[in-house]
Amino acid sequence: MRLDRFLCETTDLTRSLAKKAMHRGEVSVDGEVITNPATQVDERHVVTWHGEPLALVGLRYVMLNKPAGVECSARRGLYPLVRELIDLPHPERLQTVGRLDVDTTGLVLLTDDGQWSHRVTSPKRRCGKVYRVTLAEPLEGQALERAIEGFAEGLLLEGEEKPTRPAELVMRSATEAELTLHEGKYHQVKRMFAAIGNHVTALHRESIGPLALGELAEGDWRELSADEIAAF
Known part of the structure; x- marks a missing residue:
């Protein structure tokens, strides 16, 4: 790896600032001041900046219990x-593995391993995601039977060309459901219950x-x- 890239990976320096730091004699490799940005370094070398040793950050895999009022996006909007x-070096490099709405709580995975993220989110792998859903109206009797059947067969949601993949619905009470999905369409849980004439008032991902x-x-x-990483 080029030394200027190494500095960018291990500090908050941009490529241009890393080169300036080297030209000022602030960077050493194995005790020798290096000014050439193209110098090749690897894990065997001791690289320091202002005398402080630097180390590459490896791939990270994180589980978070997301509170409401927090966004899963890459750029800050109205919410944190x-x-x-996440209290880890360079948290800005972590990407969410699928997203939850700002008002939805529960399990979020974050990683800087793009291939692992794809394995988790790919519909072909049918990775089940379990949600606890609180409904505005009770879901009982024949309406419940129709909902269970419809979710199992798949619903054609507004704006979609294909129905949802089969999902499993179990009621914990008249207004609290457990829903298992094997895909992740936009606002899918809320849209599925809206399609059967109900409204989601609270949503929490359990697994x-x-x-x-x-x-x-x-x-x-x-x-x-x-x-846990290898399970996917």
Whole structure:
């Protein structure tokens, strides 16, 4: 890896600022001041800036229990971003693995491993995502039977050309449902219940594939274990 790129990967310096730092004699490799940005370095070299050793950040895999009022987008809008809750070096490099709406709570995965993210989100892998849904109106009797059947067969949502993939609906109470999806269309849970004449008042994602929130408190996060990463 070029030394200027290494500096960009391990600090907040841009490529141009990294080159200026080298020209000022601020960067050393194995104790020798280096001014050539094209100098090749790897994990065997000790690179320092202002005398402080630098180290590349490896791939990260994070689970977060997202609170309401936090966005999963890459750029800040009206609300804080999920990555701002993660206390790791260069959190700006973490991308959400699928998104939750700003008012939806629960399990969010973040990583800087694009291939792993694709494996988790690809519909072909049928990675089940379980949601706890609070409804405005009770869903009981024949209406419930029709909903279970319709969700299992797939619904054609407004603006879509293909019906939803089969989903499993289980009622915990008259107004609280557990819904398992195997895809991630835009606002899908809310649109599915709207299609059967109901309204979602609260939405919480409990699990993605084999990963569940467990005892992770709202707003807290943790890195995934090697086994959890390999599960996808």
